[in-house]
Amino acid sequence: MLTLYHCADARSLRALWCLEEMELDYELINLPFPPRVFAKEYKEINPLGTIPFLIDGETRMSESSGICHYLTQKYGPTDMALDVDHREYGSFLNWLYFSDATLTFPQTLVLRYTVLEPKERRLPQAAEDYAAWFSGRLRHVETALEDKEYLVADRFTIADIAIGYALHLAESLKPLKERLGPNARAYLARLQARAAFQRSQEKQKT
Numbered sequence: 374m375l376t377l378y379h380c381a382d383a384r385s386l387r388a389l390w391c392l393e394e395m396e397l398d399y400e401l402i403n404l405p406f407p408p409r410v411f412a413k414e415y416k417e418i419n420p421l422g423t424i425p426f427l428i429d430g431e432t433r434m435s436e437s438s439g440i441c442h443y444l445t446q447k448y449g450p451t452d453m454a455l456d457v458d459h460r461e462y463g464s465f466l467n468w469l470y471f472s473d474a475t476l477t478f479p480q481t482l483v484l485r486y487t488v489l490e491p492k493e494r495r496l497p498q499a500a501e502d503y504a505a506w507f508s509g510r511l512r513h514v515e516t517a518l519e520d521k522e523y524l525v526a527d528r529f530t531i532a533d534i535a536i537g538y539a540l541h542l543a544e545s546l547k548p549l550k551e552r553l554g555p556n557a558r559a560y561l562a563r564l565q566a567r568a569a570f571q572r573s574q575e576k577q578k579t
């Protein structure tokens with residue numbers, strides 16, 4: 374049995390969404406955010422205290438895009454992943470890694486300094502600087518979607534889950550939402566309309 378530790382709309386949504394797209398059996402454990410503070414016992418399961426955390430037998434994973442990749446490789450075959458001999462394999466992997474290392478990283482600083490920190494510790498200048506940084510990186514997504522519905526291979530893949538989550542997070546933060554371009558907005562709406570995405574939104578409420 375696969376077990377996923379999750380917090381609503383946090384990066385673990387990538388893994389939850391992937392589980393739903395693949396229609397796999399799994400146990401979902403919803404935690405309050407941040408679990409480090411509100412579910413201290415969770416550190417006994419994941420010493421990092423971060424989510425997502427996936428348990429599959431002896432396997433333990435804490436990287437959201439890596440979990441999506443693992444699920445498609447281990448529980449595929451699925452059209453949601455590309456094989457190494459696919460012409461766009463490099464691009465596929467690049468989007469997977471780009472999603473968290475390059476896109477979500479500045480977003481989390483905006484989240485922290487506009488929402489998570491107590492009012493007296495908030496830093497509008499830092500939030501503005503990292504929003505601008507995010508904006509520069511987002512241009513890469515906007516351009517890639519110029520004439521495409523999905524990022525690679527003309528079909529929905531986990532690259533879309535990984536990048537789509539970053540856009541979903543951006544939409545929830547005012548300084549980032551206003552920076553989403555028309556291609557990114559239309560793409561995000563397409564992704565959010567997927568039945569599996571909708572189910573993942575429902576499951577995180579339980």
Ligand SMILES: N[C@@H](CCC(=O)N[C@@H](CS)C(=O)NCC(=O)O)C(=O)O
Pocket residue numbers: 383384385407408409422423424425435436437438473
């Ligand atoms: N690179 C990791 C980042 C995991 C991570 O930092 N998750 C955040 C939530 S989005 C977290 O658990 N924050 C709470 C904390 O650091 O205490 C991934 O892609 O999953």
